[in-house]
Amino acid sequence: MDSVVSLHDVVRTYIMGDNEVRALRGVSFDISQGEFVSIMGPSGSGKSTCMNMIGCLDRPTSGIVKINGKETAKMSEKELSVLRNQTIGFVFQQYHLISSMNVIENVMLPLKYQKVDRNSRHEKALAALESVGLAERIHHKPHELSGGQKQRVAIARAMVTQPKILLADEPTGALDTETGKQVMEMFRKINKEQNTTIIIVTHDPRIGESTERCIRILDGQIVTE
DSSP: OOEEEEEEEEEEEEEETTEEEEEEEEEEEEEETTOEEEEEOOTTSSHHHHHHHHTTSSOOSEEEEEETTEEGGGSOHHHHHHHHHHHEEEEETTOOOOTTSOHHHHHHHHHHHTTOOHHHHHHHHHHHHHHTTOGGGTTOOGGGSOHHHHHHHHHHHHHTTOOSEEEEESTTTTSOHHHHHHHHHHHHHHHHHHOOEEEEEESOHHHHHTSSEEEEEETTEEEEO
């Protein structure tokens, strides 16, 4: 199977004042289309830097990062933006919904960046919200929703462009245990039914254990798979 995500000997160094901080120290792994994977580690382990590499939000100091077969270090900011928009859906711990927009407007937003016409945007957003069980809430604003509902809207927004990769950063971190389980079930369903590659970045061993594959990272290095 072809890799949609490939990191080979990736080093990422940051200069902070007089100090050089090595966030990643030669990280290598491949993730194939349709895999359900977690990248797990404590705070400061390098997992967020890994996420930024996969999400085309950062470039390696050295080593090779390929997303959907394209080497990100060789791409312009505009090309990276297009790759992100067409290939990757993002789900964050704090939802990042726009408070002034209602639910369906939030979900339509990524399609607007893809220059999809308004009628098609509405149709696709409605289908995405139906798939997460929120079709009856389309005119609600984010503040009128529970945490679990907000995360489901965020998942619908991430999936509306039908990305190859869904990248979730601590997606259950702000939720209670039961709601967190429901969100994980939703990821599992998306993974199975749509063959979407799902990568969850987490510090929570329960989340790590509930994915098909867990890449553990510590001090910028892979410790176990």
